[in-house]
Amino acid sequence: MTAPSRSKLLADLLRSVSRMQPRxxxxxxxxxxxxxACWSSGLLGPPEHQxxxxxxxxxxxxxxxxxxxxxxxxxxxxEVDPAAASSGRTQGSPLASRGAKRWRxxxxxxxxxxxxxxxxxxxxxxxxxxxxxxxxxEAELNELAQLDNGRPVDPLGALQRVERLIDRxxxxxxxxxxxxxxxxxxxxxxxxxxANLKFEEVETIERRVTARIGDSPQLRNLVLQAExxxxxxxxxxxxxxxxxxxxxxDGFAPGxxxxxxxxxxxxxxxxxxxxxxxxxxxxxxxxxxxxxxLTVADYVGARRQFEAALEVDRNNAQAHLGLGLAAYxxxxxxxxxxxxxxxxxxxxxxxxxxxxxxxxxxxxxxxxDAKLFWEKVYLKTPDRDLRxxxxxxxxxxxxxxxxxx
Amino acid sequence: MAGIPSQxxxxxVSSSSPDEEFARCxxxxxxxxxxxxxxxxxxxxxxxxREATEGWVAEYAxxxxxxxxxxxxxxxxxxxxxxxxxxxxxxxSALAGAxxxxxxxxxxxxxxAGQGYVGQGRLGGDVFRDVILAEAVLQxxxxxxxxxHDEYQPFAARLARKYHLRETAAxxxxxxxxxxxxxxxxxxxxxxxxxxxxxxxxxxxxxVRRFLLDRGGRxxxxxxxxxxxxxxxxxxxxxxxxxxxxxxxxxxxHFRELLATALPGLSSDQAVLLHLLFAEGLSGxxxxxxxxxxxxxxxxxxxxxxxxxxDLLENxxxxxxxxxxxxxxxxxxxxxxxxxxxxxxxxxRDIAHANEGP
Numbered sequence: 205m206t207a208p209s210r211s212k213l214l215a216d217l218l219r220s221v222s223r224m225q226p227r228x229x230x231x232x233x234x235x236x237x238x239x240x241a242c243w244s245s246g247l248l249g250p251p252e253h254q255x256x257x258x259x260x261x262x263x264x265x266x267x268x269x270x271x272x273x274x275x276x277x278x279x280x281x282x283e284v285d286p287a288a289a290s291s292g293r294t295q296g297s298p299l300a301s302r303g304a305k306r307w308r309x310x311x312x313x314x315x316x317x318x319x320x321x322x323x324x325x326x327x328x329x330x331x332x333x334x335x336x337x338x339x340x341x342e343a344e345l346n347e348l349a350q351l352d353n354g355r356p357v358d359p360l361g362a363l364q365r366v367e368r369l370i371d372r373x374x375x376x377x378x379x380x381x382x383x384x385x386x387x388x389x390x391x392x393x394x395x396x397x398x399a400n401l402k403f404e405e406v407e408t409i410e411r412r413v414t415a416r417i418g419d420s421p422q423l424r425n426l427v428l429q430a431e432x433x434x435x436x437x438x439x440x441x442x443x444x445x446x447x448x449x450x451x452x453x454d455g456f457a458p459g460x461x462x463x464x465x466x467x468x469x470x471x472x473x474x475x476x477x478x479x480x481x482x483x484x485x486x487x488x489x490x491x492x493x494x495x496x497x498l499t500v501a502d503y504v505g506a507r508r509q510f511e512a513a514l515e516v517d518r519n520n521a522q523a524h525l526g527l528g529l530a531a532y533x534x535x536x537x538x539x540x541x542x543x544x545x546x547x548x549x550x551x552x553x554x555x556x557x558x559x560x561x562x563x564x565x566x567x568x569x570x571x572x573d574a575k576l577f578w579e580k581v582y583l584k585t586p587d588r589d590l591r592x593x594x595x596x597x598x599x600x601x602x603x604x605x606x607x608x609x
Numbered sequence: 610m611a612g613i614p615s616q617x618x619x620x621x622v623s624s625s626s627p628d629e630e631f632a633r634c635x636x637x638x639x640x641x642x643x644x645x646x647x648x649x650x651x652x653x654x655x656x657x658x659r660e661a662t663e664g665w666v667a668e669y670a671x672x673x674x675x676x677x678x679x680x681x682x683x684x685x686x687x688x689x690x691x692x693x694x695x696x697x698x699x700x701x702s703a704l705a706g707a708x709x710x711x712x713x714x715x716x717x718x719x720x721x722a723g724q725g726y727v728g729q730g731r732l733g734g735d736v737f738r739d740v741i742l743a744e745a746v747l748q749x750x751x752x753x754x755x756x757x758h759d760e761y762q763p764f765a766a767r768l769a770r771k772y773h774l775r776e777t778a779a780x781x782x783x784x785x786x787x788x789x790x791x792x793x794x795x796x797x798x799x800x801x802x803x804x805x806x807x808x809x810x811x812x813x814x815x816x817v818r819r820f821l822l823d824r825g826g827r828x829x830x831x832x833x834x835x836x837x838x839x840x841x842x843x844x845x846x847x848x849x850x851x852x853x854x855x856x857x858x859x860x861x862x863h864f865r866e867l868l869a870t871a872l873p874g875l876s877s878d879q880a881v882l883l884h885l886l887f888a889e890g891l892s893g894x895x896x897x898x899x900x901x902x903x904x905x906x907x908x909x910x911x912x913x914x915x916x917x918x919x920d921l922l923e924n925x926x927x928x929x930x931x932x933x934x935x936x937x938x939x940x941x942x943x944x945x946x947x948x949x950x951x952x953x954x955x956x957x958r959d960i961a962h963a964n965e966g967p
Contacts, residue, residue: 238807240815241816245733245807245808247725247729247807248728249727251705257877260899267889273819273822274899275890276818281899281901442905447909589909
């Protein structure tokens with residue numbers, strides 16, 4: 205007798221129990237096409253989304269139907285952004301997302317200054333045929349400058365306006381500055397699209413921007429991220445912990461297989477190599493290429509990239525993090541620990557490094573030393589599931605869970 | 610417009626006076642409306658609502674129908690009712706996110722510019738106009754019918770091509786869909802359920818894709834059918850697979866009872882995640898979309914949900930009874946021949962603990 209697949213048996217078991225569940229009374233979300241349309245259009249707020257999830261938990265009919273619709277692409281649920289609801293904000297801001305880093309503002313500050321300069325220049329330009337559009341642009345730029353106050357900003361709308369201005373014709377000096385704005389708004393729009401998993405849109409934006417200004421390294425990087433299905437500008441922001449590479453909290457990875465290298469990986473490889481040649485000191489490409497090499501099990505190559513990143517910025521937390529991951533993958537746990545500790549020192553806010561350090565120490569059998577890192581992660585992580593996992597793991601091994609401190 | 614019937618339906622007619630009907634339309638919203646700017650006293654608020662909605666109905670009906678409609682016409686009240694349904698939804702949404710009263714006219718201004726108050730806020734068009742158009746089509750207005758066809762048929766056809774749900778031309782299926790939208794054969798039609806929470810184009814996108822999926826499935830077997838395996842566990846005493854035959858029917862029933870008791874102990878997110886992944890066969894990314902979670906966290910969430918399920922199974926009251934306890938212990942023992950229970954528990958162990966070294 206051949207053993208049946210696990211998924212088949214689990215499916216049978218869960219379906220069998222599902223049939224025992226009483227079907228809740230209407231309304232059924234799966235029958236409300238307007239609700240489904242709102243979901244696919246990013247027009248659901250957290251309360252409506254939670255109502256749907258609660259209903260799904262109790263309704264086998266809606267679960268089955270929604271699964272069918274999602275699988276076939278009829279419904280493409282969009283991210284529910286709690287901060288965007290009702291606040292007047294029209295787009296979820298990636299800068300507010302978990303993966304956002306404070307230093308990203310350093311990149312924002314420059315273009316904002318350019319935007320302000322354009323405003324001043326535009327207003328000192330007498331009787332231009334575009335003055336009314338410029339006044340509208342001013343409003344958008346002011347909103348942009350107020351982004352951190354939660355004011356609405358629509359980068360793609362702004363991009364379109366700047367494009368129109370350029371098309372109408374601007375004096376050379378302003379034209380140059382406006383093209384700077386094209387890159388800035390395009391970059392912001394692409395970040396948003398990436399955060400919302402609209403990967404095709406990132407490429408579209410890049411094409412629009414490069415048509416105006418030529419190559420843009422920051423957009424090229426986002427396109428590569430989109431091709432990889434990542435939603436942040438730096439891959440290690442979302443895949444910096446060992447859990448992302450198949451390891452458990454005990455530092456083991458049973459069943460971890462060698463990656464498959466297909467045409468997509470080859471294409472990405474070429475893309476990164478070209479970008480590295482063209483922009484040799486751009487940290488985004490160096491770090492992301494390093495992380496990419498980790499995913500294709502080229503640990504030596506990954507280590508070289510992260511070392512190159514340290515040459516550009518010797519205190520770069522993500523470079524240390526990447527070096528730690530590369531060392532861990534070749535089972536050099538002591539070296540990995542050193543890099544993770546350096547990453548903790550370089551960026552005390554990031555939780556991937558202390559989590560990795562704790563796992564590393566577990567793997568080295570130094571549970572007592574791991575305790576401090578576990579506590580840090582446990583107390584600071586917003587991820588309730590991770591906290592539960594840490595608690596459960598500690599309890600199972602008869603140790604005091606961080607929560608009981 | 611070939612293939613689209615346009616027989617005229619009589620509009621809904623009320624026997625009460627227009628004023629009474631108008632007041633009744635807003636009565637159930639009076640409590641919250643009267644607290645909004647410019648709405649107190651209520652009599653004044655009613656005037657504001659009436660003037661605003663009548664003005665918009667006149668404006669949109671003029672544009673869509675190509676002729677003026679008067680408040681004393683029965684159809685006018687239907688337009689007004691639909692418009693208020695839409696306006697009040699967005700007004701309440703604005704209120705839900707505001708710290709104080711909200712000016713309804715400002716809400717309307719924003720909504721008419723295609724901006725809503727929930728989620729990303731992009732409604733995809735002027736929803737006031739869209740609800741009037743929808744109602745006009747239901748009223749069998751020829752011009753509105755032509756407008757809906759001309760404006761949305763190319764969009765629907767593009768959508769169909771994009772999703773590869775049908776290879777045939779839109780002419781083959783559009784009249785059938787239009788019939789369902791307008792309710793010619795089976796009133797009142799899908800458009801009666803459109804309330805302007807999102808733009809008509811967004812709504813129609815979902816309706817078209819679902820229609821084509823169902824139609825394709827009916828005619829061409831495109832619908833993802835239930836796995837034939839799903840019929841394997843109908844319950845004790847029914848046809849058993851060779852694997853189940855190794856487990857007693859009684860134990861199987863106990864185990865199913867335990868699971869049914871344990872599942873409600875999971876959070877909604879956890880229960881939905883397990884069902885979507887294991888019973889419905891969605892990928893982790895798709896399940897993440899449904900739950901609004903980052904796809905990168907799904908493995909971890911699954912492990913936690915299975916861990917929790919295992920705790921619930923082991924610690925439930927039902928497990929304390931002798932037969933259930935014995936059954937669970939039997940299954941937990943992981944005897945190689947008990948592949949049914951073993952599969953679940955292996956999954957629990959492998960995924961949740963993952964503590965075997967390489």
